[in-house]
Amino acid sequence: ELPEWAKMPEPEKMDYKTNPDYIKLQQEISAIKAKNEELIKMLPPGIWERHMELRKNIYEKFKSIVGMDPEEMLADAIKKVEEFKEPAFVNEEKSPVFQMKRELDAKIEAIRKKTVETIKAAVPSKSREELKEQTDNAMDAVYAGITAPTDENATRCLNLGNACPETHEGLLSLLTFWCYGNLTPNMEQIVRTPPELPPTGLNSLLLKCALTEGGTREFKERMKLYFEIGREVVFGINNWSEFLTEMEPPHHKIGHGGFTGVIGKVPDDASMKQAAEKALNDAGNKKFERFRG
Known part of the structure; x- marks a missing residue:
């Protein structure tokens, strides 16, 4: 049952016999x-x-x-x-139902705007400088967590990753923590990381990187590059040895011997070329096994 305010007013009754067109027709x-x-x-x-x-x-x-x-x-x-009898025409401008809908939409929009303003006031957007500091710290934590997987470094990855989880670096820091294998570092009780969590996180991170705007590579080209980089690590072509020797993390020296996906193309550098050729020869002869470090 429609409430009274929602009912359409009764249409005005019109005697067709008084219509000028009807009178003219009768005369004809x-x-x-x-x-x-x-x-x-x-x-x-x-x-x-x-x-x-x-x-x-x-x-x-x-x-x-x-x-x-x-x-x-x-x-x-x-x-x-x-x-x-011609059916009643619903005038959306005068219909009580449509008037109520417009009022409700206006209230919802006002609440939405107020909610957004409140959230922005409570959680102010990060400045460029603050965001850079957080991502730099996250990358440093990642490097420390990979090269020295200790409770302290794992906790640092967790905390710095939670500071900027919306960024690539923040997600990578959280992923490094998950790879540590213990969700409760610095505690006697060990809670093992669910086995599907690290690979799922890595998959999400690679997809996030591949879909990021900018650069010269398309989505498929990026995914292929990531795969080649993965093989580069697995076959020991790039194990960060020079960075560990120089105590200089690879993200501080972008473009200087970092991960490049050299298996797809043999590098010009003599030592890297030799390592790549050896890895390619060994790849078909050895069974891949899980390894530490």
């Missing part, structure tokens, strides 16, 4: 009838009577099949037209 019909009577009087004697007799026979045959003769059908059609 009357003129046609008068003209018809004049034409009938001009016919030779007996012609009209014979016509009416034939029409009667035809109408009776028609009525026996259809149920009404043509004149009755015409009269019935006129009656239905006269009794027809």
Whole structure:
């Protein structure tokens, strides 16, 4: 049941007989009838009577099949037209239902804007300098966590990753913590990391990197590069030895001997070239096994 405020007002009743078009039509019909009577009087004697007799026979045959003769059908059609009521037109500007919808939409939009403003006030956006400091710290924590997987470094990865989890570096820091294998470092009770958590996190991170705007490589090219870098690590072509020797993390020396995916293309550097060729030769002869470090 619709409430009273939502009901449409009753349409105004209009007498079609007062409609100017209807009056004009009736006048034309009357003129046609008068003209018809004049034409009938001009016919030779007996012609009209014979016509009416034939029409009667035809109408009776028609009525026996259809149920009404043509004149009755015409009269019935006129009656239905006269009794027809046009359905009420819903005026969205005046309809109480649509007015209530507009008011409700306006209230929802006002609440949404206020909520966004409140969130922004409570959690202000990070400045460029603050975000850079957080991502730099996260990368340092990642390097420390990989080269020296201790409770202290694992905790640092967790804390610094949580500081900027929306960034690539923050997610990588959390991923490094998950790879540590213990979700409760610095505690006697050890809670093992679910085995599917690190690979799922790595998959998400690679996808996030591959979909990032900018750069010269398309999505497929990036994914292929990541795969080659993975093989580069697994086959020992790049194990960060020079960075560990120089005590300089690879993310501090971008473009200087970092991960490049050299298996896909043999590098120019002599030592790296030799290592790549050896890895390619050994790849088909050795079974891949999990390894430490």
